[in-house]
Amino acid sequence: MVTIKIDGKEYKVDEKKNLIDAVKEVGTDIPYFCYHPSLSIVGMCRMCLIEIEGVPKIQAACNTQVKEGLSIITKSKRVIEAREGTMEFLLANHPLDCPVCDKAGECDLQDNAFSAGKGVSRFEFEKRNIPQEEIGNNLMINHNRCIVCFRCVRFEQELVGEYNLGLFERGYHSIIGLAKEEPIAHNYQGALSDICPTGALLNHKTLFKSRVWWYKTAKSVCHGCSTGCNIETNVRDGKMYRYMTRENPAEGMYFLCDKGRFDLDWMNENRLFAYYEKGVPGESVTIIPKIVNKVKNAKRVAVVGGAHESNENLKLIKTNIQAIAKDPVFEARIIESQYKAPEQIDFLLTTDPHPNTKGAIDSGFVSSSNFTSIIKDFNENMIDVLFVIKEDIPANITGKGTVVVLHTNITASTKDADFAVPIKCFAEQSGTFTNKKGLKQNFETAMNPIQGLPSSGDFFTRLKQEATKKEEFAIGNH
Numbered sequence: 001m002v003t004i005k006i007d008g009k010e011y012k013v014d015e016k017k018n019l020i021d022a023v024k025e026v027g028t029d030i031p032y033f034c035y036h037p038s039l040s041i042v043g044m045c046r047m048c049l050i051e052i053e054g055v056p057k058i059q060a061a062c063n064t065q066v067k068e069g070l071s072i073i074t075k076s077k078r079v080i081e082a083r084e085g086t087m088e089f090l091l092a093n094h095p096l097d098c099p100v101c102d103k104a105g106e107c108d109l110q111d112n113a114f115s116a117g118k119g120v121s122r123f124e125f126e127k128r129n130i131p132q133e134e135i136g137n138n139l140m141i142n143h144n145r146c147i148v149c150f151r152c153v154r155f156e157q158e159l160v161g162e163y164n165l166g167l168f169e170r171g172y173h174s175i176i177g178l179a180k181e182e183p184i185a186h187n188y189q190g191a192l193s194d195i196c197p198t199g200a201l202l203n204h205k206t207l208f209k210s211r212v213w214w215y216k217t218a219k220s221v222c223h224g225c226s227t228g229c230n231i232e233t234n235v236r237d238g239k240m241y242r243y244m245t246r247e248n249p250a251e252g253m254y255f256l257c258d259k260g261r262f263d264l265d266w267m268n269e270n271r272l273f274a275y276y277e278k279g280v281p282g283e284s285v286t287i288i289p290k291i292v293n294k295v296k297n298a299k300r301v302a303v304v305g306g307a308h309e310s311n312e313n314l315k316l317i318k319t320n321i322q323a324i325a326k327d328p329v330f331e332a333r334i335i336e337s338q339y340k341a342p343e344q345i346d347f348l349l350t351t352d353p354h355p356n357t358k359g360a361i362d363s364g365f366v367s368s369s370n371f372t373s374i375i376k377d378f379n380e381n382m383i384d385v386l387f388v389i390k391e392d393i394p395a396n397i398t399g400k401g402t403v404v405v406l407h408t409n410i411t412a413s414t415k416d417a418d419f420a421v422p423i424k425c426f427a428e429q430s431g432t433f434t435n436k437k438g439l440k441q442n443f444e445t446a447m448n449p450i451q452g453l454p455s456s457g458d459f460f461t462r463l464k465q466e467a468t469k470k471e472e473f474a475i476g477n478h
């Protein structure tokens, strides 16, 4: 830590940080566009201007490292005028698009125009007008809104490892464009749109879906793989509309991949809301006692899957089934990647599409054999009740036992199962997932479930209550 002076007051700050981050830590904001904590510093936008005592010219805060004894001024008349000048240049050609721009309400250009701009324009000429272009299979660019901050180009090159975008022409004519013939096809087109500080980069999948201030937000964790990226859920009219990045600098989490970000429709469509018996809808009051009966008379019960469930649900599943079944076996690892150390597909996405494999392993959802031998035992009638939690029934099932599928959605497996049980999705409850690194992260309730819909943990609690109720009744009658 070093001591620096900010607007005449002394503060202790981390010497590894640049001025923007160090100053933010002690509660003073310096406006910026091109700086991003996980990208190289280019000092291109000239928005973060400050005065440094002893240095005659005004300086950019983003490329100034803090050091002992530094004294900076962030609010002088000279600084305010310099930032107003930058804003005036940036807005000279910027269209008055806010009423129709998807970024409105969460746009850095809007925010900085309000906080550091002049509020009036002296630009009397016709604004530059360049038609928008499709540059990715889910990405378009509106050149008129671009402020040439170079974040998108740096993100692609430095984190995605691709060189699709470049800066063409000079000065007034500068535009960001495709450096290749083929459109961008990588897994980070949503992140490109996120990282753009204006509404220049837009995704088709969310275009014109809603104004951002209509969303109800909650802190959550992506369900798409074992990385467990931090997200903010955006829900409107009971439907999941969007995931947005929830920055977590301590864990280096600033981005989301497209696979996780856009995998939302399953929460809004084709949901399983009824209990089923052999593909026919039934009622919980008749189906639950039938399942309890099977469990109580079973030689052995197996519970497979569960790596999509929270740690809290897994605990309830395990303790309740152990209370009513003889020597049950648990196995959450149903695909090969869950048996291995986490493997990366790209800089975020892993080969394990489960958010809680680590949590399931820590909760004891591991068998001494493996998933394949559990299925073999079921096929040889050594296991006679098989619970499958939010997974497909394995294709090679031939055993005569009972298959109970718990799922959030109607699938071929819920139709084929002896019994199908509807459960809440993760966004309809709170809990924790443990990511591939062993980090236990909370997620909040984002959507209201339909009335009476149980979580997987609630369902197993109800099974135990049903089993215990019958025993008490029997004892009472003797």
Ligand code: SF4
Residues within 6 Å of the ligand: 141, 145, 146, 147, 148, 149, 150, 151, 152, 153, 176, 195, 196, 197, 198, 200, 201
């Ligand atoms: S498209 Fe957006 S991120 Fe890229 S340079 Fe323009 S303003 Fe910056």
Ligand code: SF4
Residues within 6 Å of the ligand: 222, 223, 224, 225, 226, 227, 228, 229, 255, 256, 257, 258, 259, 260, 261, 348, 349, 350
């Ligand atoms: S990397 Fe995994 S956790 Fe992160 S956004 Fe993609 S799917 Fe979700």
Ligand code: FES
Residues within 6 Å of the ligand: 031, 032, 033, 034, 035, 042, 043, 044, 045, 046, 047, 048, 060, 061, 062, 063
């Ligand atoms: S943030 Fe410093 S120049 Fe852009």
